Amino acid sequence: MDVDEQNTSTSFSIESQSTPRRSTRREAISQFQQQSLPACKPVLTPAWVIGTFFMISVIFIPTGFITLRASRSIVEIVDRYDADCVPEEFKINKVAYIKDNSIPKNCTRFIKIDKRMKAPIYIYYQLDNYYQNHRRYVKSRSDRQLLHGLGYNGTSSCQPEELSNGLPVVPCGLIAWSLFNDTYTFLRGGSKVKVNRKNIAWKSDQEHKFGKHVYPYNFQNGTLIGGGTLDANVPDDFVGSDRSLSKQEDLIVWMRTAALPSFRKLYGKIEEDLEAGDVVVVKLMNNYNIYSFGGKKKLVFSTSNWLGGKNDFLGTWYIILGSCCIFVALVFLLLHMKISTSRTYGETPCLSWNKKSISS
Numbered sequence: 001m002d003v004d005e006q007n008t009s010t011s012f013s014i015e016s017q018s019t020p021r022r023s024t025r026r027e028a029i030s031q032f033q034q035q036s037l038p039a040c041k042p043v044l045t046p047a048w049v050i051g052t053f054f055m056i057s058v059i060f061i062p063t064g065f066i067t068l069r070a071s072r073s074i075v076e077i078v079d080r081y082d083a084d085c086v087p088e089e090f091k092i093n094k095v096a097y098i099k100d101n102s103i104p105k106n107c108t109r110f111i112k113i114d115k116r117m118k119a120p121i122y123i124y125y126q127l128d129n130y131y132q133n134h135r136r137y138v139k140s141r142s143d144r145q146l147l148h149g150l151g152y153n154g155t156s157s158c159q160p161e162e163l164s165n166g167l168p169v170v171p172c173g174l175i176a177w178s179l180f181n182d183t184y185t186f187l188r189g190g191s192k193v194k195v196n197r198k199n200i201a202w203k204s205d206q207e208h209k210f211g212k213h214v215y216p217y218n219f220q221n222g223t224l225i226g227g228g229t230l231d232a233n234v235p236d237d238f239v240g241s242d243r244s245l246s247k248q249e250d251l252i253v254w255m256r257t258a259a260l261p262s263f264r265k266l267y268g269k270i271e272e273d274l275e276a277g278d279v280v281v282v283k284l285m286n287n288y289n290i291y292s293f294g295g296k297k298k299l300v301f302s303t304s305n306w307l308g309g310k311n312d313f314l315g316t317w318y319i320i321l322g323s324c325c326i327f328v329a330l331v332f333l334l335l336h337m338k339i340s341t342s343r344t345y346g347e348t349p350c351l352s353w354n355k356k357s358i359s360s
Contacts, residue, residue, distance in 0.1 A: 046332065046336040049332055050329050050332050050333050050336065053325045053326070053328050053329035053332070054325070054326070054329045056321075056322065056325045057322040057323070057325040057326040057329065058322075059322075060318045060319070060321050060322030060325065061318070061319055061322035061323065061326075063318050063322075064314075064315045064316070064317070064318025064319035064320075064322060065315070065319065066315075067307065067314050067315035067318060068312060068315030068316065068318075068319070069315075070305055070306065070307040070315075071307055071310055071311055071312050071314075071315055072312070073305060074302065074303050074304065074305060074307075074309065074310040075114075075115045075116070075117045075301075075302070075303045076300065076301065076302040076303070076309075076310045077111060077113070077114075077300070077301040077302075078126070078298050078299075078300050079109060079111055079282075079298060079299045079300075080296060080297065080298045081107065081109055081284065081286070081297060081298070081299060082286070082290060082291070082295070082296055082297040082298075084107075084109075085105075085107035085109075085284070085286040086286075087103070090103075094291040095289070095291050095292055097291075098286075098287075098289045098291050098292075099289070105285050105286045105287050106283065106284070106285055106286075107283075107284050107285075107286050108281065108282070108283055108284075109281075109282040109284065109299070110279055110280075110281055110282075111279070111280045111281075111282060111299075111301065112277075112278075112279050112280075113274045113275065113276055113277065113278040113279070113280065113301075114276060115276055116273065116274070116275055116276050117273065117274040117301065117303050118273055118303055119270065119271050119272050119273050120196075120269045120270065120271050120303075120304075121269065121270040121271075121274060121301055121302070121303060122266060122269055122300075122301075122302050122303070122304060122309075123184070123195065123266070123267045123268050123269065123270065123299070123300070123301060124264040124265060124266055124267060124299075124300040124302065125180060125182060125264070125265055125267050125297065125298070125299060125300070126262070126263070126264045126265075126296075126297070126298040126299075126300050127180075127262070127263060127265075127290065127295060127296070127297060127298075128261065128262045128295060128296035128298070129261055129262070129290075129293065129294055129295045129296060130258075130261060130262075130263070130290065130293075130295050131261050132175075132257040132258045132261075132263065133257065133258065133259050133260070133261075136174075137174050137175065137257070138175075138257055139157055140157065140158055140159065140160075140161065140173040140174035140175060141157065141158060141171075141172070141173035141174075141175050141176065141255070142154070142155045142157055142158050142171075142172055142173060143209060145158075145170060145171065145172060145214075146171055146209060146210050146211065146214065146245060146255075147208075147209060147210065147211045147214070148211060148214065149170055149211055149213070149214035149215070149217075150168060150170060150217060153168070155168065155172050157173070158172035158173040158174075160174070161173050161174055161176075161177045161222075161226075164218050164221050164222040165218070165221060165222065167217075167218045168217070168218065169217070169218050169219055169221075170214065170215070170216055170217040170218065170219065171216065171219065171230075171245065171251070171255075174226075175254070175255055175257060176219070176251065176254075176255065177220070177226035177227065178226045178227045179226070179227040179228040179229075179230075179250070179251060179254050180227055180228060180250075180254055180265065180288055181227045181228030181229070181285075181287045181288055182284060182285060182286060182287055182288045182297065183284065183285045183287070184267065184282055184283070184284045184299065185282070185283040185284070186270070186280055186281070186282055186283075187280070187281040187282075187283070188274070188278055188279070188280050188281070189278075193270055193272070193280065194270070194271070194272070195267075195268040195269065195270055196268055196269045196270075196271055197249065197250070197267070197268040198249065199249075200249050200250075200253055200266045200267070200268060200269070201249040201252035201253050202252070202256070205252050205255075205256065206246045206247075206249070206252060207246070209252075210244075210245040210246040210248075210251075210252055211244065211245055211246060212244050212246045213244060214244055214245045214246075215232055215243065215244055215245070216230040216231070216232040216243075216245070216248075217232065219232070227288060228250075228287075230243070230248055230251060231243040231248070250267075253265050253266055264300060270301075274301075280301075282299065284299075
């Protein structure tokens with residue numbers, strides 16, 4: 001056999017091998033387009049459907065009761081103070097009271113502990129009717145400035161709190177400008193209760209979103225003061241405290257905006273138990289203006305467990321869905337018992353997608 005004949009035979013063998021592959025590929029594409037590829041096609045018989053609904057209810061209802069019991073075991077005390085901390089002469093005009101700096105804003109609240117609260121006890125401040133999810137409010141910040149400070153100048157998104165007296169503001173934007181500034185001091189039996197205000201912010205926010213060498217600059221120096229101020233001390237040989245943005249955790253907590261108009265923000269943690277019958281005296285400064293838009297302020301004491309904070313929603317809906325599944329299963333069971341006496345079910349091998357396998 002010469003070289004030309006050998007080449008011809010080789011090319012013929014390659015073409016003969018590739019032809020079945022091409023036809024197989026075309027057949028697979030055709031089956032995909034016609035939706036006739038081999039697939040799992042379960043037959044939902046009455047027994048399977050009724051059994052599935054019963055199984056879901058058996059799982060959901062006990063889970064709901066366990067979750068609900070865990071939620072009810074959490075001790076939570078909520079005290080609303082915005083209305084009671086306004087002097088009687090300003091009850092009609094609360095906005096004038098909160099805007100007048102000559103009027104003292106101190107207030108005293110007495111909170112009785114009805115049930116023993118095991119440490120750590122989380123302290124939250126709760127705001128109602130406060131829309132932190134407003135589009136203009138959410139966009140009024142500069143994440144790059146929070147990370148790089150004055151080294152970043154593209155802060156147009158911070159308007160109207162971008163500049164103050166012609167100088168840049170750090171941190172800029174409406175979110176930082178409206179920082180919550182009510183303060184609390186807690187006493188029990190005449191002695192001060194220590195509140196740990198560290199480790200209340202997300203570590204990811206501290207390490208990746210707020211600069212370790214970025215310090216407040218020209219903040220709350222305008223004609224219109226929003227909320228709280230920030231300590232602008234820069235550490236040196238004489239000042240020992242580092243007040244960079246990554247260390248100001250109350251700001252970091254506030255800057256993580258809430259999705260709903262009623263929300264809670266973590267203020268601190270009490271790391272000692274509170275016994276039933278104890279009275280906690282709260283000396284607070286009622287500085288934050290929620291009266292202009294009809295908001296509410298509340299102070300919350302709460303314990304926690306494996307579920308987290310107190311929330312009956314999850315357990316309640318587990319029970320509701322489990323009960324619905326039992327109801328549907330019983331309805332299907334009655335219908336099945338009624339129909340099965342007068343009608344027989346067809347054979348599954350005779351279904352359209354099984355005829356091909358039978359004929360083969």
